[in-house]
Amino acid sequence: MAIGVGSSLTLGAGLLVAAGLAINNVPLAFLTMATAKRQGVPPERRRRLSILFVVIILAGAMLGYGVIEGQSELVKLTLVALVSGFLITMVTQTMIPEAHRQSAAPSLGMFFIGGLSLFALMSLIVD
Numbered sequence: 035m036a037i038g039v040g041s042s043l044t045l046g047a048g049l050l051v052a053a054g055l056a057i058n059n060v061p062l063a064f065l066t067m068a069t070a071k072r073q074g075v076p077p078e079r080r081r082r083l084s085i086l087f088v089v090i091i092l093a094g095a096m097l098g099y100g101v102i103e104g105q106s107e108l109v110k111l112t113l114v115a116l117v118s119g120f121l122i123t124m125v126t127q128t129m130i131p132e133a134h135r136q137s138a139a140p141s142l143g144m145f146f147i148g149g150l151s152l153f154a155l156m157s158l159i160v161d
Contacts, residue, residue: 036051036055038094038100039099039102039110039114041098041099042105048095057148063084063087067080067083067084070083
């Protein structure tokens with residue numbers, strides 16, 4: 035949905051949100067697949083899960099764009115503010131607990147920070 039909301043403002047904003055979220059979530063997707071493999075999930079089911087990740091992202095982006103396109107600037111900017119709040123909440127609820135416990139993937143937090151940093155850097159370059 036965040037990608038669709040960003041795309042309704044400008045195509046560059048949508049691509050920027052998509053790139054930031056993709057970079058941010060790739061390590062989590064790999065961790066999910068590794069956990070499924072370790073738990074004995076069959077390869078075909080893991081492939082379907084990987085495809086489902088992509089399908090859900092595309093469906094959410096299209097839904098977000100379809101709902102927001104044609105709305106007033108006030109509605110668009112209000113939804114951008116809500117999406118920004120959601121992303122900040124996601125960061126705090128993911129990173130803070132991860133920092134306080136041992137993880138099977140200690141580099142996951144660094145990838146998360148790196149993705150957000152790259153997202154911020156890209157927003158400076160695009161604007």
